Amino acid sequence: MAGTAVLGRLNWRVADVVEVRPETSRTKTIAFDVPDWPGHQAGQHVDVRLTAEDGYQAERSYSIASASDASTLELTVERLDDGEVSPYLTEELRPGDAIELRGPVGGYFVWDSSAAGNVFLVAGGSGVVPLMAMARQRNAEGSGIPTRLLYSARALEDVIYRDELAQLTQEDGFDVVYTLTRAQPSGWQGYDRRVDRDLLAEVAPAPPELAVSFVCGPTPFVEAVAGALVELGHEPMRIKTERFGPTGG
Amino acid sequence: MGALMLDGNAAAGVLQEIFAVEMTTAVGTCDSCGAAGEVGRVQLYRGAGLILRCPSCEAVLMKIVTSGTRAWVDLRGLRTLQLNA
Numbered sequence: 001m002a003g004t005a006v007l008g009r010l011n012w013r014v015a016d017v018v019e020v021r022p023e024t025s026r027t028k029t030i031a032f033d034v035p036d037w038p039g040h041q042a043g044q045h046v047d048v049r050l051t052a053e054d055g056y057q058a059e060r061s062y063s064i065a066s067a068s069d070a071s072t073l074e075l076t077v078e079r080l081d082d083g084e085v086s087p088y089l090t091e092e093l094r095p096g097d098a099i100e101l102r103g104p105v106g107g108y109f110v111w112d113s114s115a116a117g118n119v120f121l122v123a124g125g126s127g128v129v130p131l132m133a134m135a136r137q138r139n140a141e142g143s144g145i146p147t148r149l150l151y152s153a154r155a156l157e158d159v160i161y162r163d164e165l166a167q168l169t170q171e172d173g174f175d176v177v178y179t180l181t182r183a184q185p186s187g188w189q190g191y192d193r194r195v196d197r198d199l200l201a202e203v204a205p206a207p208p209e210l211a212v213s214f215v216c217g218p219t220p221f222v223e224a225v226a227g228a229l230v231e232l233g234h235e236p237m238r239i240k241t242e243r244f245g246p247t248g249g
Numbered sequence: 250m251g252a253l254m255l256d257g258n259a260a261a262g263v264l265q266e267i268f269a270v271e272m273t274t275a276v277g278t279c280d281s282c283g284a285a286g287e288v289g290r291v292q293l294y295r296g297a298g299l300i301l302r303c304p305s306c307e308a309v310l311m312k313i314v315t316s317g318t319r320a321w322v323d324l325r326g327l328r329t330l331q332l333n334a
Contacts, residue, residue: 061259106289107261108274108288108290219254242258
């Protein structure tokens, strides 16, 4: 964990919204100013709590999108139409509003600046968020750790952070491989199917060269990817997963 | 009640609230099969509370129910829990 600041009981903090930025038709990035934020590691998340006028509370966990050195804390949230929290965060929040959050939490699914070998990031849909924090962290540190992101999205317009990812690939040792599972633009040269064992065999670094894989996405996606990586000879202990589901709404 | 499985990661906030330290990197040993691994790696099911299951044998490791200012924690399924500084 990053120092002693995370020790001790977690307290809810008031976070002020400073910016709301659309990323895709279903996702927005919300930037918060959090007084006395203790800092975080790429891959950690926060719990967000909303309280209704009648006292009813709903709590959800969201991955942090920003690198640890960023001036604001950013969350990228996908709107789930039947969700309790995400429609409010993506549609109602405005700069100047405040919400309650606590964190950062989690120490397991975090970027390791000392990784010896390649790092393989595998994203399903908005599962790219904590992996983007890692890519940003890597860039901020000027890290030379060879890192590949495999990003599965339904269509090109559903790809979050597309321009910034293109910029990051200008850095040495970072590249992105896309697969678009439902719709592809004409002339698309990339993959056009769900991530399966054959695709991973082509894209993933070979087991001896791979220090760690981080896989984040909906539960069935993570199951399929982690299972196929093990079949390809990757050590289960070196595959870190973060599943999310409708309970994340 | 969602039968959907998540990872121990997703319980990081609740666990830190109860134990007052980061718990997803703690290493638990399953009392049922003896498998050891990080708490972040276990299977997590959410219903009225949280159920953490062993990823090797699926035995229940931990049950947590929180309500207001109280928390009930059942650790019967864990043989040991190793906390790292």
